[in-house]
Amino acid sequence: MERLKDCRLFLFDMDGTLYLGSRLFDFTKELLSTIRNMGGRYMFMTNNSSKSVSAYIEKLASMGIAAEYDDFMTSSQATAYYLKKNYPGKLLYVSGTQSLKEELTKEGFAITDDTQKAEVIVSGFDTELTFQKLHDVSKMLCTRDIPYIATNPDYVCPTEFGSVPDCGSVSDMLFNVSGKRPLFIGKPSALMPHLAMEKWGVLPEQTAVIGDRIYTDIKSGLNAGALTVLVMSGETTYKILEASADKPHLVLRDCGEMIPILTGGNEDEENR
Numbered sequence: 001m002e003r004l005k006d007c008r009l010f011l012f013d014m015d016g017t018l019y020l021g022s023r024l025f026d027f028t029k030e031l032l033s034t035i036r037n038m039g040g041r042y043m044f045m046t047n048n049s050s051k052s053v054s055a056y057i058e059k060l061a062s063m064g065i066a067a068e069y070d071d072f073m074t075s076s077q078a079t080a081y082y083l084k085k086n087y088p089g090k091l092l093y094v095s096g097t098q099s100l101k102e103e104l105t106k107e108g109f110a111i112t113d114d115t116q117k118a119e120v121i122v123s124g125f126d127t128e129l130t131f132q133k134l135h136d137v138s139k140m141l142c143t144r145d146i147p148y149i150a151t152n153p154d155y156v157c158p159t160e161f162g163s164v165p166d167c168g169s170v171s172d173m174l175f176n177v178s179g180k181r182p183l184f185i186g187k188p189s190a191l192m193p194h195l196a197m198e199k200w201g202v203l204p205e206q207t208a209v210i211g212d213r214i215y216t217d218i219k220s221g222l223n224a225g226a227l228t229v230l231v232m233s234g235e236t237t238y239k240i241l242e243a244s245a246d247k248p249h250l251v252l253r254d255c256g257e258m259i260p261i262l263t264g265g266n267e268d269e270e271n272r
Contacts, residue, residue, distance in 0.1 A: 003227050004250065004261050009202040010035055010042040011073070011193055011226070013211030014056075016234020017255060018044075021160040024063040025233065027256030032065065034262050042071070043196050045209070047152035047186040047216055049076045049124035049167070052099040073196045075151040075186030076100055079122065080107040081195065082185050087120050087147060093140065095133045095170075096124030100151070115140050123174075123182060124151040125167045134173070141178035152186035154216055158234055187211075188219030193226055210255060212236055218248045231255050 012018055018028045035042050044056065044067065051059070053072045060067045076099075083090070084107060092111050094101050101111050104122065112118050115136050123137065140146050150171055156163035168184075175181050186192060197207055204225035211217020212234025221228035230236060230248035233255070241251065252258065 003205075004208060004229070004258065005264070007206055007208040007227060008040050009197065009200055009207045010040060011045040011196055011207065011209045011221075012042060012255070013213070013217045013234075014044050014046050015048065016158045016212035017210060017217075017231055019063060020158060020234070022059075022063075023160065024065070025254065025256070027254065027259065029064065031255055031259055034259055038262060041200055041202075043073050044071055045073045045187075045192055045196065047075045047125070047154050047167075048157065049074065049079070049100050049103075049151035049186075050097045050127045052076070052103050055099055070199075073192050073199075074103075075192070076103040076124070078189075078192045078195060079124075079149060079151050079185045080104055080109070082191065083107075083109065083120070083122070083149065090119040090147075091117055092120050092122050093118035093136065094122045094124070095129070095137050096122065096126050096151070097128050100124045100126075118146070120147045120149060121182075122149050122151070123167060123171065125154070125157060126170065129170065134170075137174055138177045141174060141180050148180060148182040150182035150184050152216070153184040153188070154186075154213070156235070158212075163235075186220075187213075187216035188223060190220060190223035190225075193220055193224035197224070210258075214241065214244045214246055214248070219246050221248075222246060229258070 057067050092109050094111050153168040154166040155168040157166045207226040209221025209226045210229040212231050218228045218230050228248040229250045231252050231254050
């Protein structure tokens with residue numbers, strides 16, 4: 001509990017943590033204000049590459065949350081960083097949304113639909129997925145030795161009615177075809193939290209990673225050396241938590257239980 005109060009950077013997963021689908025949780029505005037009032041900084045850290053940062057800013061604005069570009073660390077941004085470092089100037093085939101393509105184009109990459117000319121495959125959470133894209137990626141993986149990068153390993157994306165397949169599920173389909181798996185960039189890699197810490201000059205022991213998934217959010221925080229807070233408002237159940245080898249530092253019903261901890265109020269939350 002005390003370590004959470006000492007944190008200065010709070011890296012929040014979004015869907016399932018601060019909102020669910022298009023429904024903002026009742027506590028979210030108060031929690032974000034509390035962090036700012038105590039002199040801390042928060043960032044929204046998401047594996048969802050289907051939307052651009054601008055789209056996320058608009059989505060949060062529609063819920064009454066003001067946000068700026070610097071408030072985000074997305075798997076699209078982390079993927080662009082990795083590509084610039086390891087495959088600068090390479091021609092990309094992107095199996096992803098138009099928003100992902102625009103994010104990568106803004107970072108200086110050229111994109112092609114020509115499976116013979118493409119030099120790197122980039123796959124993301126694709127709400128615009130077509131069979132043609134699956135066909136193209138399958139063809140490249142089966143016939144060429146080509147770098148294969150995916151923005152995130154999530155199997156599902158939560159919705160108001162349940163879940164829909166995410167990038168990890170599509171990657172499994174392509175593995176069944178080709179026997180090849182991508183290099184996943186987003187959570188559980190430590191890359192996004194480390195980039196956020198570097199951006200704001202904050203140490204791992206001053207950073208909290210908060211999310212609803214053990215295998216992405218919590219594992220990412222553990223890999224980065226940060227405090228990890230699992231909230232039970234999204235994907236994870238207590239049965240999943242019990243079976244997981246990776247354990248968070250703190251388990252809360254939802255992010256609303258952070259408020260009394262940060263303000264020194266009634267700390268009746270249980271550190272399970």
